[in-house]
Amino acid sequence: MNKHETTNKTIPTARSKTKDIVRQSLKKRYNRERRFKWHGQAAIAVALLLLLILFFSISGKGYTAFQQTMMSLDVYLDPEILDPEGSRDPAVLARGDYGGIVKATMRRMFPEVTGRQDKRALYALVSSGASFMLHDKVMENPALVGQRVSVWVPADDEVDMLMKGHVSRDVSEADRRLSDQQLVWIDQLVTEGRIQKQFNTAFFTAGDSRDPELSGIRGALTGSLITLVITLMLSFPVGVATAVYLEEFAPRNRWTDVIEVNINNLAAVPSIVFGLLGLAVFINFLGFPRSAPLVGGLVLTLMTLPTIIIASRAALKSVPPSIREAALGVGASPMQTILFHVLPLAMPGMLTGTIIGMAQALGETAPLLMIGMVAFIVDVPSGIYDPSTALPVQIFLWADSPERAFVERTSAAIMVLLAFLISMNAVSVFLRKRFERRW
Amino acid sequence: MRKTCLKSAVLGVALFSFTVATAAAQTARDYINIVGSSTVYPFATVVVEQFGKTTKFKTPKVESTGSGGGLKLFCAGVGVEHPDITNASRRIKKSELETCHQNGVKEIIEVKIGYDGIAIANSKKAKQLSLSLRDIFLALAKEVPDPKGGEKLVKNPYKAWKEVNVNLPNQKIEVLGPPPTSGTRDAFAELALEGGCKTFSWIKAIKKKDKKAYKKICHTVREDGAYVEAGENDNLIVQKLESNPDALGVFGFSFLDQNLDKVQGSAVNGVMPKFELIANGQYPISRPLYFYVKKAHIGVIPGIEEYLAEFTSEKAWGDEGYLTDRGLIPMPRKERLTFEANVKSQRNLNM
Numbered sequence: 001m002n003k004h005e006t007t008n009k010t011i012p013t014a015r016s017k018t019k020d021i022v023r024q025s026l027k028k029r030y031n032r033e034r035r036f037k038w039h040g041q042a043a044i045a046v047a048l049l050l051l052l053i054l055f056f057s058i059s060g061k062g063y064t065a066f067q068q069t070m071m072s073l074d075v076y077l078d079p080e081i082l083d084p085e086g087s088r089d090p091a092v093l094a095r096g097d098y099g100g101i102v103k104a105t106m107r108r109m110f111p112e113v114t115g116r117q118d119k120r121a122l123y124a125l126v127s128s129g130a131s132f133m134l135h136d137k138v139m140e141n142p143a144l145v146g147q148r149v150s151v152w153v154p155a156d157d158e159v160d161m162l163m164k165g166h167v168s169r170d171v172s173e174a175d176r177r178l179s180d181q182q183l184v185w186i187d188q189l190v191t192e193g194r195i196q197k198q199f200n201t202a203f204f205t206a207g208d209s210r211d212p213e214l215s216g217i218r219g220a221l222t223g224s225l226i227t228l229v230i231t232l233m234l235s236f237p238v239g240v241a242t243a244v245y246l247e248e249f250a251p252r253n254r255w256t257d258v259i260e261v262n263i264n265n266l267a268a269v270p271s272i273v274f275g276l277l278g279l280a281v282f283i284n285f286l287g288f289p290r291s292a293p294l295v296g297g298l299v300l301t302l303m304t305l306p307t308i309i310i311a312s313r314a315a316l317k318s319v320p321p322s323i324r325e326a327a328l329g330v331g332a333s334p335m336q337t338i339l340f341h342v343l344p345l346a347m348p349g350m351l352t353g354t355i356i357g358m359a360q361a362l363g364e365t366a367p368l369l370m371i372g373m374v375a376f377i378v379d380v381p382s383g384i385y386d387p388s389t390a391l392p393v394q395i396f397l398w399a400d401s402p403e404r405a406f407v408e409r410t411s412a413a414i415m416v417l418l419a420f421l422i423s424m425n426a427v428s429v430f431l432r433k434r435f436e437r438r439w
Numbered sequence: 440m441r442k443t444c445l446k447s448a449v450l451g452v453a454l455f456s457f458t459v460a461t462a463a464a465q466t467a468r469d470y471i472n473i474v475g476s477s478t479v480y481p482f483a484t485v486v487v488e489q490f491g492k493t494t495k496f497k498t499p500k501v502e503s504t505g506s507g508g509g510l511k512l513f514c515a516g517v518g519v520e521h522p523d524i525t526n527a528s529r530r531i532k533k534s535e536l537e538t539c540h541q542n543g544v545k546e547i548i549e550v551k552i553g554y555d556g557i558a559i560a561n562s563k564k565a566k567q568l569s570l571s572l573r574d575i576f577l578a579l580a581k582e583v584p585d586p587k588g589g590e591k592l593v594k595n596p597y598k599a600w601k602e603v604n605v606n607l608p609n610q611k612i613e614v615l616g617p618p619p620t621s622g623t624r625d626a627f628a629e630l631a632l633e634g635g636c637k638t639f640s641w642i643k644a645i646k647k648k649d650k651k652a653y654k655k656i657c658h659t660v661r662e663d664g665a666y667v668e669a670g671e672n673d674n675l676i677v678q679k680l681e682s683n684p685d686a687l688g689v690f691g692f693s694f695l696d697q698n699l700d701k702v703q704g705s706a707v708n709g710v711m712p713k714f715e716l717i718a719n720g721q722y723p724i725s726r727p728l729y730f731y732v733k734k735a736h737i738g739v740i741p742g743i744e745e746y747l748a749e750f751t752s753e754k755a756w757g758d759e760g761y762l763t764d765r766g767l768i769p770m771p772r773k774e775r776l777t778f779e780a781n782v783k784s785q786r787n788l789n790m
Contacts, residue, residue, distance in 0.1 A: 120759070128761075132492055167700060168700060171563075171700045174699070175563075175699040175700050175703075176699070176700060177697070177699070209488060210481065210484045210485045210488050210765075211488075287520060289468070289520070290472070290502075290520075291500060291502065372502050374502065374503060375500050375501055375502040375503070376480070376483075376484040376487065376500070376501035376502075376503075377498070377500055378487070378488055378491050378498040379491070379497065379498050387470070387500045397503070399672060399674065400477070400671070400672050400673070400674065401481065401674075402481060402673070402674070402691075402693045402694045402696075402697045402765075402766065403697060404697055404698070407674070
């Protein structure tokens with residue numbers, strides 16, 4: 001009894017003690033919790049900040065590339081130069097000296113220039129692409145020969161850099177790529193309205209070039225597109241079929257375990273290894289051509305397969321067993337169950353996985369290095385055997401070019417690549433939101 | 440069930456062999472395949488583009504694989520799946536030529552295209568330096584002759600340029616340069632470091648006794664942070680120099696030429712890295728650039744002869760050609776004529 005009393009007595013005191021301890025530590029605990037939350041918020045803030053810095057530095061450097069300094073020339077398509085015999089034969093016109101016509105136009109605009117060196121400096125203001133533009137114009141419409149036409153041609157990249165403020169006028173003449181005399185000419189042309197910045201269509205319609213003002217991403221973009229189509233066509237059916245078999249039919253035994261472990265391991269293999277495999281198997285053994293999107297697509301397929309399989313299996317797993325049981329219960333065969341009930345429900349998840357895999361493949365350069373897709377290719381590829389590059393490879397090549405104007409083009413190409421990646425991810429989010437079913 | 444299985448298997452095999460067959464058919468290549476040095480790449484691509492635009496031939500493909508990688512591909516054999524031309528920022532080695540011969544690439548035309556200077560530059564915000572090859576060696580080699588005298592090597596003790604040479608400013612030694620995988624680095628080690636190394640007569644004497652040891656002394660760059668490997672991208676080095684006025688950078692002349700408003704070249708042995716001075720051979724750190732042509736492919740792949748003619752024309756590699764606008768240092772006229780004649784007569788390379 002006595003003992004009991006004491007315990008009775010001690011319990012309240014013990015209780016009040018715990019309560020006190022709790023009360024005393026409460027503030028500390030709240031603080032700790034708040035700090036924990038802050039850590040999370042700070043982490044997100046840092047990530048966002050870095051992302052913003054990345055975006056701003058890239059678009060800050062790159063946005064100017066979407067404009068190109070153009071020069072207006074009043075060209076006289078002199079028949080004496082282009083077609084002295086007057087035959088208007090396309091073969092003769094194709095061989096004409098269009099460079100000479102551009103030079104003559106420049107001389108007419110600045111008749112006071114006579115010295116050989118001065119003339120060279122004058123001709124340097126206009127891009128070497130001007131003569132090819134005239135060539136194309138005449139080939140399209142031979143009736144233009146003998147007429148005066150006013151055309152906008154790209155200015156040289158040095159002029160472009162000056163107009164965009166990427167080179168300073170203040171440094172001494174010897175340290176500039178443009179001489180004082182050239183600056184005077186440029187200023188005169190600007191006041192006459194003959195030099196203007198216009199939207200840079202060449203950037204989207206041209207292939208690679210060593211002249212920044214003529215270079216574009218069309219070739220690289222087409223190459224990426226062909227490669228991705230091949231990757232998608234091969235990896236999606238194979239990936240989905242693998243996932244369906246492993247998830248719905250495969251017995252659980254040692255073999256399927258081995259396969260499963262290997263698929264998971266394959267997802268973690270560095271991409272350059274797939275490039276080496278592609279070089280050994282597709283190019284050296286099977287004799288596929290180097291630098292072809294076909295080989296690129298095959299290599300990227302190997303790389304994306306594990307991603308797609310893992311995502312597809314997860315999607316299949318998330319379809320509740322009751323759906324399968326119900327289908328089987330009303331007499332559907334296992335194949336009907338899978339094709340008409342399970343697959344449609346798992347499809348959004350599978351597509352999401354596929355798109356993420358594709359986005360990964362789009363940004364990949366390392367395996368392409370091994371199979372020769374890091375190359376200077378001017379012509380836009382038109383088939384799976386044509387030599388081609390890919391968008392990230394183009395960025396890599398431009399970043400390494402000495403010409404100053406490639407700096408902004410590099411950033412602009414990165415912006416295009418990012419836009420593609422973001423839109424692909426947006427599509428995958430949309431698909432998930434639109435078609436995902438919750439139980 | 441088994442029948443459909445068999446059917447689809449047959450279909451799969453047929454599809455696969457079809458792709459292989461078409462790939463094999465495709466190997467009748469109608470464009471020139473060029474591989475090789477990343478230093479020659481900016482020059483070769485300009486010619487390639489010009490060639491593609493002004494002739495009826497397709498624009499050749501130029502892959503940047505590095506000199507060694509390019510020669511390996513080039514020497515792998517004769518046939519459309521192998522490259523026709525390889526660029527190199529050094530001469531082909533005897534061992535490489537032997538591999539070529541073993542693989543059936545018996546006849547090669549060697550074409551030297553000009554020179555490339557290697558500049559040692561710093562930011563315009565800093566003082567322009569004048570270095571000797573000896574200064575460069577002492578500042579950057581891993582082991583240097585004991586500063587206290589005597590013919591023995593010690594670990595490089597120098598921390599500032601002033602310690603290397605009293606005429607130089609009291610500035611920390613910090614040089615940004617290419618990594619060992621780069622051809623520019625090889626050339627820098629061979630021309631600049633070895634050039635300075637040779638000025639010590641007792642080290643030069645080692646060369647006769649033990650070539651390997653000599654090379655190790657003269658070509659090994661210090662690894663204690665004074666030499667920073669800044670990657671293959673020369674643009675990156677220029678940008679880093681701009682933000683760090685104390686540092687020096689090592690890169691190709693064309694990058695100096697394009698960025699004269701940001702960086703300035705240092706004089707080496709009293710000679711500035713200027714176009715004319717590299718061209719006449721006074722500037723000590725410059726190297727020849729080459730390309731090699733597989734003779735067996737001439738006439739098989741369309742356009743090789745015309746491409747060679749374009750490259751060796753005065754309007755391309757001449758004193759005022761479009762390659763010099765890109766920073767290529769042309770050869771003297773006499774040398775150009777020799778190589779042009781070699782190309783015309785398709786003279787075989789013998790070593």
